Every structure is written in structure tokens, then in C-alpha cells.
Amino acid sequence: MRERIRRLEELPDPALAITGFFAEVLYRTLNDPLNRGCLLVNSALETNAEDADLRQAVSEELETIRSFFESRLRAFSLQRAVATGIDAKQGAHHLLSVLLGIRVLARINPDPACVTDAIGIALTSLGLPPLARCDTQ
Template identity: 80%
Template structure:
């Protein structure tokens, strides 16, 4: 015979979630993005999400697991979304320029100077956190691969393309991207960031920033 406590546990386990997962992960990502992993307390996460600690951790795991889930959510709504949209552009050169134009816009219009959560994760990851380091490295490689693929296509499309090794060009673009994201956290000077991007794309014969027309389509408004 099942006792009352067992019945209560079964009911608790079967109880459906009463919150929207995407909304909660957005709130969690905002907290970590603004304050950093170490500085974000459980109380901060509770206040941001409106969930109590047991509900939060039962749904997503411990703080580290929650951070990983929030990072993936952030990437889906920002970097991965951007790559999917821009890879569909017929002009491969504009895909790269558009990528940097969107990054520039978000960098200069962020009043909190938060930079990029992915880059911030790379800076915060310690030597023992191999899972996070590997996840960040894979995302960086996906961005590099996007640059390399678009550079290769641009070389075939345009007479303005510069004869360089596309792999080296992709490495250069990734380095510039990461550099301006770090710089923007400390000194988001518009001229400095714009010049860094402008020189990088000009050196590869890519369309100038002034030609980049884009409409961001994030799955959240704030990430």
C-alpha cells in the first residue's frame, strides 16, 4: 500500500511547470551577463526570475548547470540566430559586413557595457572548468567557420575580394571580433570600435559598414 508521503511526492513530481522556460532563461542570462558568474548570487537569480531556489534548481540543476543552460539560450537568440540569418544572404561579403554591423550596433547601444556573454564566459572560465572551456571554444570555431565559408564564397562572387588564405582571413576576423567585444566592456569608444572593424573588412575587400542594412530578429528583446 502506498503511504501518503509517497503519494505526495508523486504528485509533486508530476506537477507541470507553471513558468515559461524561455522567459526564465532570458532573466538568468541577463543576470549572469550583467554581473558575471561569480558575482551573481542565488538570491539574484531568484529575484530576477521570480522563482524560489528549489524550483529553479529542480528545473535546471545547480548554479553551474543553470549558467550553461542560460549561455546556450543566449547563443540561440544572438550569435547562432545571426549566423543563420546572414548565411542566407546572396551576397557573401555583405553577410560578414552585416555580422560586424550588428555587433557594432549592439556594442555601442548597450548602456551597461556588458560586452558579449560568450566572450565574458571565456574570460571567466577557470582551468578546471573544461566543459565550459570546450563549449566556448566550439562556439568560437562556429563563428570562425562562418567567416571562412563566407570569405570563400565572396572570393568566387566578387572581383573586389583580396587574394588571401581564407582560413587566415577568418582567424583575423575572429580575433578582431573578440578584441572589440573585450574592449567595449572597458572603453566602448565609437571611433575606436568602428575603426577596428572598418580596417579589418577593408583589408579583405569586403563591403564597407556604411552599406550594411540589417534587421535583427532575436527571439528575445533584450539578449
């Protein structure tokens, strides 16, 4: 995950960094024949109050992702002078929630339409570029 974030942060277009992140997640989600989901999300679902170390580790990873979304949204707003009515922190919370939701759904039934629609609405609601059609296949 950290390698993906580092690679995407190097893109000159911060909006494409976020869309690219979700395109990769979508590809992995729809092309996992075992429907394993995501190790981070699976770990989050298994944490409990007695396992403080695991909770801390999961929290740190989720914060890394949230921070990536927030920094890219801030850069996007500055670069494009886009006013979406949603600040970068709120947008990052929304994108993180969508990410976690689709990864949980992937464990049960990775319905391509459900996952693609959820991502697409999240991106367009923030003024970000949509997923390319080839990314969903």
C-alpha cells in the same frame, strides 16, 4: 549568435553577410548603456583549466563564428574572383580576433571611433564592403 549566423548565411552576397554581422555587433556594442560586453567573450575570459566543460562550450561557439567567416570569405572569393593575398582561413582568424578584441574593449570603454575603425580596417583589408554610416549610429 547561431540565429544571426543562420540569417546572414541566407543572404545572396557573402561579403554583405560578414559586413552585416559586424554592423550588428557594432550596433549592440555602441548601444549597450551598461557596457556588458558579450556573454560568450565574458565566459571565455572566465574559463580556467579546471572547467573543461565551459572551455569546450566556448571553443565550440567560437569555432561556429570562425567557420561562418571562413565559409563566407570562400564564397566571396569564388563569387567575385577577388585575390586579397589572404586565404579564407587566415581571413577568418583575423575577423574572429577583431570581433573578440572589440567585444573586450566594449566592457571597458566602448569608444565608437576605436571600435568602428577596427572593424572598418578588418573589412577593407579583406576587400569586403565597408560599414554603412547609419550602422554606426
